[in-house]
Amino acid sequence: MNKQELGAFLRTRRERLRPEDVSLPSGARRRTPGLRREEVAVLAHISTEYYVRLEQGRAPRPSGEVLAGIAGALRLTGAESDHLHVLAGTAPSRTGLHRRDVRPSILALLERLPQTAGLVTSAAFEVLACNPLAAALMEDFTELAPRDRNLARRAFLEPGPLYGVSDASEFRHHVVMQLRLTLARYPSDPAVTSLVDELRDGSADFARLWERHDVQAAPMLTKTFRHPVVGEVTVDCDTLTLDDRDQHLVLYTAPVGSPSAEALALLTVLGSERWPVS
Template sequence: MDKQQLGAFLRSRRERLKPEDVGLSAGPRRRTAGLRREEVAVLAHISTEYYIRLEQGRAPRPSAEVLAGISGALRLTGAESDHLHVLAGTAPSRNGRHRRDVRPSILALLERLPRTAGFVTSATFEVLACNDLAAALMEDFRELAPQERNLARRAFLDPRPELYGVSDATEFRHHVVMQLRSTLARYPADPAVAGLVDELREGSAEFARLWERHDVQAAAMLTKTFRHPVVGEITVDCDSLALTDSDQHLVLYSAPPGSRDAEALALLDVLGAQTFTS
């Protein structure tokens, strides 16, 4: 149970709600942001004193029933409720280190994908593997050192983000922060995870600002547009498949058959990454 992070998360979710969101009247004398602690306690059917102690990081581990009541009172989403259980220590956690090895069947699948750019990311956004089309569309991550393959570092610490030519940089940064918060909760003992978060908080004011929001659910990224130096603008469908056994993601970029974007991907597939990296 991470009492301090649990308290901070509860406080952030409480402060974002308006009284009318839960059927309460704001009243003329309300001076605090969001709901009052006693209002959350009433809605969750627990004592005000206990809820206050939870926010202050002084309460013992809450039961599953208490967490369910709090989730309902704070109108948490499914992802937020799961995160609440992880922080409270009532959900399975991964006490070791996040995995960076990609199983052979996934590596083979990457090479068999027809006209689809594919790559695998770790729980900390390191690109662990990619196929030739992904290398041609973005960059050949296979030639880079592990630290340089990390998409989170690129999103927040690279002084030249325009080099990577993506249209959704702002949305992706939000996604990175939310996912890293969940990753840190799952791997509290992994120094690589904590070290990355500390590095980003110290090196990027934007990351530090977004981190303090305690958001944990990112909107799905359905499309992405690349501005490629050779074939021009390409808009692709973006699908991210969770590899639950290794806590990794298989990310696939494709385009509708017959579209101009599909033709551009096909051209990249023929020319290969070497044309653009030599």
């Protein structure tokens, strides 16, 4: 149970709600944003003293029933409720380190998708594998050291555009939310903890977003790359979760016959010349 993170998460979720959001009268002017602690306690059917101790990081581990009541009182989404259980230590735990080895069948699948740019990312945003079209659209991650393959570092610590993507700010917010979930699942993994510390120290933008304690990421359905050779390429973005290794398979495709599909086809040729498929 991570008492301090649990308390901070509860506080930020409470402060974002207004009384009218939970059918309570707004009453007199409030000194602080959001609901009062006693209001959350009433809605969750627990004592105010216990809820206050939870936010202060002084309470013992809450039961599943208590967490369910708090999740309902704070109007948590499914992802936020899952995160609450992870922080409270009531969710199934994973091994101490996140996995970085990609399943061979997934590597083979990447090679069988010539018109799709595909890559596999770890729970900490390291690109673990990519096919030739993804290398041509972005860069050949296989030629980089593990540290330089990390998209979170690229997004927050390196100057210049992130592969010319149109949704760079949305992607950065997505990175922060996902890393917060990853840190909760792997609190003793030095690769995860050191990455978060490095980003918090090196990027004021990351530190600001981190303090929001957001964990609900909106799906990124399309993305536009501004490629130096073929120009703008707008793709559909689909992300598949590989649960057994806590990884993600990211696929970029374009509608058949579209200018972006033609651009990808050109990149397929350019990519196959530079990075031949074995």
